Amino acid sequence: xxxxxxxxxxxxxxxxxxxxxxxxxxxxxxxxxxxxxxxxxxxxxxxxxxxxxxxxxxxxxxxxxxxxxxxxxxxxxxxxxxxxxxxxxxxxxxxxxxxxxxxxxxxxxxxxxxxxxxxxxxxxxxxxxxxxxxxxxxxxxxxxxxxxxxxxxxxxxxxxxxxxxxxxxxxxxxxxxxxxxxxxxxxxxxxxxxxxxxxxxxxxxxxxxxxxxxxxxxxxxxxxxxxxxxxxxxxxxxxxxxxxxxxxxxxxxxxxxxxxxxxxxxxxxxxxxxxxxxxxxxxxxxxxxxxxxxxxxxxxxxxxxxxxxxxxxxxxxxxxxxxxxxxxx
Amino acid sequence: xxxxxxxxxxxxxxxxxxxxxxxxxxxxxxxxxxxxxxxxxxxxxxxxxxxxxxxxxxxxxxxxxxxxxxxxxxxxxxxxxxxxxxxxxxxxxxxxxxxxxxxxxxxxxxxxxxxxxxxxxxxxxxxxxxxxxxxxxxxxxxxxxxxxxxxxxxxxxxxxxxxxxxxxxxxxxxxxxxxxxxxxxxxxxxxxxxxxxxxxxxxxxxxxxxxxxxxxxxxxxxxxxxxxxxxxxxxxxxxxxxxxxxxxxxxxxxxxxxxxxxxxxxxxxxxxxxxxxxxxxxxxxxxxxxxxxxxxxxxxxxxxxxxxxxxxxxxxxxxxxxxxxxxxx
Numbered sequence: 001x002x003x004x005x006x007x008x009x010x011x012x013x014x015x016x017x018x019x020x021x022x023x024x025x026x027x028x029x030x031x032x033x034x035x036x037x038x039x040x041x042x043x044x045x046x047x048x049x050x051x052x053x054x055x056x057x058x059x060x061x062x063x064x065x066x067x068x069x070x071x072x073x074x075x076x077x078x079x080x081x082x083x084x085x086x087x088x089x090x091x092x093x094x095x096x097x098x099x100x101x102x103x104x105x106x107x108x109x110x111x112x113x114x115x116x117x118x119x120x121x122x123x124x125x126x127x128x129x130x131x132x133x134x135x136x137x138x139x140x141x142x143x144x145x146x147x148x149x150x151x152x153x154x155x156x157x158x159x160x161x162x163x164x165x166x167x168x169x170x171x172x173x174x175x176x177x178x179x180x181x182x183x184x185x186x187x188x189x190x191x192x193x194x195x196x197x198x199x200x201x202x203x204x205x206x207x208x209x210x211x212x213x214x215x216x217x218x219x220x221x222x223x224x225x226x227x228x229x230x231x232x233x234x235x236x237x238x239x240x241x242x243x244x245x246x247x248x249x250x251x252x253x254x255x256x257x258x259x260x261x262x263x264x265x266x267x268x269x270x271x272x273x274x275x276x277x278x279x280x281x282x283x284x285x286x287x288x289x290x291x292x293x294x295x296x297x298x299x300x301x302x303x304x305x306x307x308x309x310x311x312x313x314x315x316x317x318x319x320x321x322x323x324x325x326x327x328x329x
Numbered sequence: 330x331x332x333x334x335x336x337x338x339x340x341x342x343x344x345x346x347x348x349x350x351x352x353x354x355x356x357x358x359x360x361x362x363x364x365x366x367x368x369x370x371x372x373x374x375x376x377x378x379x380x381x382x383x384x385x386x387x388x389x390x391x392x393x394x395x396x397x398x399x400x401x402x403x404x405x406x407x408x409x410x411x412x413x414x415x416x417x418x419x420x421x422x423x424x425x426x427x428x429x430x431x432x433x434x435x436x437x438x439x440x441x442x443x444x445x446x447x448x449x450x451x452x453x454x455x456x457x458x459x460x461x462x463x464x465x466x467x468x469x470x471x472x473x474x475x476x477x478x479x480x481x482x483x484x485x486x487x488x489x490x491x492x493x494x495x496x497x498x499x500x501x502x503x504x505x506x507x508x509x510x511x512x513x514x515x516x517x518x519x520x521x522x523x524x525x526x527x528x529x530x531x532x533x534x535x536x537x538x539x540x541x542x543x544x545x546x547x548x549x550x551x552x553x554x555x556x557x558x559x560x561x562x563x564x565x566x567x568x569x570x571x572x573x574x575x576x577x578x579x580x581x582x583x584x585x586x587x588x589x590x591x592x593x594x595x596x597x598x599x600x601x602x603x604x605x606x607x608x609x610x611x612x613x614x615x616x617x618x619x620x621x622x623x624x625x626x627x628x629x630x631x632x633x634x635x636x637x638x639x640x641x642x643x644x645x646x647x648x649x650x651x652x653x654x655x656x657x658x
Contacts, residue, residue, distance in 0.1 A: 002403060005453055046643050074331060075511060082637070083412040085432045089514055089635040089648050098511035099650060100444065101432035101635070103414045115429065115444075122451015124334055182404060182427035185418055306430070308413040314375050319418050321428060 003214040005180050011117035012173025013327070014068075014127075017061030018284035019054045020276075021136070021162030023268075027261045033163075033284040034061055040137065040162050048082060048090075051135035051164075054276070055080070055091030058166035058283075059131050066168045070095040073168070074125040077112045079103050080133050080275050081160075083142065083308075087133050097129070106200075106229050107183065108132040109165060109279035110302025110323040114180035116169040117325065126171060133164035134274025143309055144193070156195040158231045158273035161260060165279025175290055178326040179215075183207045185306060187319040193309070197234020197257075197270055199318035200303040204230065205241040207301060207322040212247060217326075223295035225249045226286065228278035228302040228322075229257035231271035256281035278302050290329060297328035332543040334509045340446035341502025342656070343397075343456075346390030347613035348383045349605075350465070350491030352597075356590045362492075362613040363390055369466065369491050377411060377419075380464035380493075383605070384409070384420030387495035387612075388460050395497045399424040402497070403454040406441045408432050409462050409604050410489075412471065412637075416462050426458070435529075435558050436512065437461040438494060438608035439631025439652040443509035445498040446654065455500060462493035463603025472522070472638055486523040487560045487602035490589060494608025504619055507655040508544075512536045514635060516648040522638070526563020526586075526599060528647035529632040533559065534570040536630060536651040541576060546655075552624035554578045555615060556651075557607035557631040558586035560600035585610035607631050619658060626657035 020033045021040040030036075035057060037043075042053040055078065063070060076095065079102040080087035088101065104111035112130030119125050137147060139160040145151040169177070186206050190199040204227055212219070219225065230238055235255045242249055256278040257271035282300060289295050307318045349362045350369040359365075364386060366372075371382040384407065392399065405424065408431040409416035417430065433440035441459030448454050466476060468489040474480040498506070515535050519528040533556055541548070548554065559567055564584045571578055585607040586600035611629060618624050636647045 002454065048639065048643065049645075079430075079432060081413075083639070084410075084434065084635060084637040086635065086637050086640050090640065090645065093514050093516055093648055096513055099514050100440065100511060101408075101650075103408060103430035103432045105413065111429065118453045119447060119451065122448065122453050124447045124451050125331065182429060184425055185422050185428050187422055306413060306415065306418040308411070308415050310377065310412070311415050311419065314377065316378075316419065319422055321430075 003210045007117045007121035010171050011120040011177040013167050013175045014170045014173045015062045015066035015168045016283035016287050017058050017166050018280040019058045019164045020280050024163050029285050047135055047137035051087040051133050051138050052091030054164035055131050055133045058164040062166040062168045070097055073097050073127050073129050075128040077116050078131040079108045081139055105304030105306050106275050107302035107304030107321050107323045108275040110325055113325045114323050117177035129168050131166040132275040132279045134160050134276035136160045136162045153269050154194040156233045156270050158270045159268035160274035161272045161277035163276030163280035165283035174329055178328055181207050181211050181324040183321040183323045185319045185321050187317055189317045191317045193312055196305045197231040199305050200320040201234040201237035203320035204238050204301055204303050204322040207324045211324055219249055222252055222297050222299050224254045224298045225252045226298055226300045227255045229273040230255050231257045233270050300325050300327055332539045336446045336450035339500050340449040340506040342496050342504045343499045343502045344391045344395035344497045345612035345616050346387050346495050347609040348387045348493045349609050353492050358614045376464055376466035380416040380462050380467050381420030383493035384460050384462045387493040391495040391497045399426055402426050402456050402458050404457040406445050407460040408437045410468055434633030434635050435604050436631035436633030436650050436652045437604040439654055442654045443652050446506035458497045460495040461604040461608045463489050463605035465489045465491045482598050483523040485562045485599050487599045488597035489603035490601045490606035492605030492609035494612035507657055510536050510540050510653040512650040512652045514648045514650050516646055518646045520646045522641055525634045526560040528634050529649040530563040530566035532649040533567050533630055533632050533651040536653045540653055548578055551626050551628050553583045553627045554581045555627055555629045556584045558602040559584050560586045562599050629654050629656055
């Protein structure tokens with residue numbers, strides 16, 4: 001069985017665009033995002049519609065950067081955290097592009113890039129786009145408490161990023177999606193909805209190990225090994241689990257949830273999370289550094305927790321998943 | 330832009346398996362389903378877990394029919410109607426297969442077959458599987474009312490099928506997935522949560538028209554043009570919309586939602602719906618008729634409404650989608 005899917009140099013990221021909210025703009029890498037909104041509403045009257053609007057703005061921005069129109073895009077691959085992925089559905093309606101809905105929770109950005117890369121390398125399409133988002137306010141009331149309730153957060157809880165990232169994919173381009181590893185659902189029995197990092201770290205471990213065990217690459221080949229949103233707790237667990245499997249990524253590891261907010265001044269507890277976390281950091285920061293030549297090769301591992309609140313009320317634990325893409329020049 | 334994706338004879342359905350509940354077993358095609366459960370619980374203690382169990386049983390059955398084990402399958406493509414697609418996540422955990430979560434509402438079966446076909450024809454994998462499900466009780470309380478409330482149903486409302494269908498896909502096999510058309514999200518302004526057929530019919534119309542406008546096929550080439558779950562209301566609208574575009578499918582049209590229950594004796598109002606409707610009818614009935622030689626070529630069009638209850642409370646209308654696969658011997 002093929003563990004790593006090689007895209008044979010025929011899948012590229014042609015353009016990328018990030019849209020974020022106020023907290024993200026005020027964070028340590030705030031300057032790098034392409035667009036933001038001071039009140040997180042993006043001119044809409046509900047948080048869910050604001051999230052959809054972020055996706056619309058992100059795809060519009062990515063299309064403009066690539067100097068393409070919606071009719072050039074053959075497939076739209078998108079999803080988000082909202083029930084029935086309505087962020088994507090309503091946000092991307094206007095583009096009138098054939099639409100593949102995906103669900104990978106916070107791993108959606110990596111899943112979309114992996115799937116897009118697979119379809120491009122397989123000759124199924126010549127151009128496609130991948131979009132995802134999350135919004136702190138729509139997520140909080142759907143997964144945890146109404147914001148007005150002012151619930152106290154535990155130290156291991158993460159802060160859902162208000163942000164969206166869109167990527168236009170094609171064959172020719174400097175930045176290649178070189179290969180992908182599709183994640184397996186892994187459930188190690190974690191039941192704490194406020195500790196997603198611990199739930200997701202074993203899935204990231206499995207995917208990263210499968211990559212290195214099935215390729216000739218070494219950790220040193222990569223400028224960065226980027227995880228989506230494990231946060232402080234999950235990142236430490238990941239590094240420990242990998243070390244116990246004789247893989248040391250401590251020098252190269254970067255977690256998007258740890259770079260998007262300032263740990264001390266912004267009070268986001270264990271770091272950022274949400275589909276928009278890894279998507280906006282990749283589009284806003286990492287790919288720009290790759291374009292400029294500052295970095296050359298990365299592994300990008302989106303991590304997602306696949307539960308919903310009801311399954312936890314019913315006493316089930318949290319299955320997680322991590323999809324990996326190797327991105328490089 | 331490529332409207333129809335040709336799978337070049339390299340994508341086949343190797344096996345298929347259907348699991349249903351009591352009402353479906355008692356319906357006009359009840360005899361054809363592979364497995365059923367008298368009390369719809371499948372030995373589990375919640376409806377959501379029962380739905381997951383149906384997916385597990387369906388994939389297990391399909392693997393056994395194909396004489397394959399889980400390790401032979403490179404990718405699992407699955408999704409369902411439950412928030413965050415937890416039917417699939419929990420149901421398919423045990424198989425330990427790399428997992429691509431998809432969301433297409435009731436179009437999920439067709440979306441999974443289209444995506445699986447694309448990945449096979451593109452050489453991305455050699456074997457994959459596609460699974461989906463729905464459960465009347467888990468859907469009803471999530472999308473409409475608690476069952477205990479005993480809410481009166483409107484004449485245009487459909488009955489979510491308790492059922493699951495699993496398909497093992499590979500290269501060599503008698504039954505081919507010949508081509509696919511990925512659907513576009515279409516929103517014609519329908520806001521009635523109890524009239525999904527009307528919301529989905531325009532999406533099916535768009536997809537079917539794109540197929541016939543971009544291929545040399547005529548309606549007569551197909552033994553059946555099968556829609557997923559438009560029900561009585563939506564099926565009539567579809568046929569009218571196509572007729573007004575000079576396409577007459579009245580002789581060939583079959584809707585899975587209309588064949589699974591008896592209109593008069595079973596009191597399911599406008600017919601069956603849900604991801605499990607088209608999946609179980611395709612796996613339980615249609616593919617068996619194709620295997621036996623009774624039919625040779627069909628178009629299978631999964632139809633899905635992509636809203637959630639909150640978007641309707643917020644005054645938005647119902648965007649819908651229809652994915653098409655051409656299946657034949």
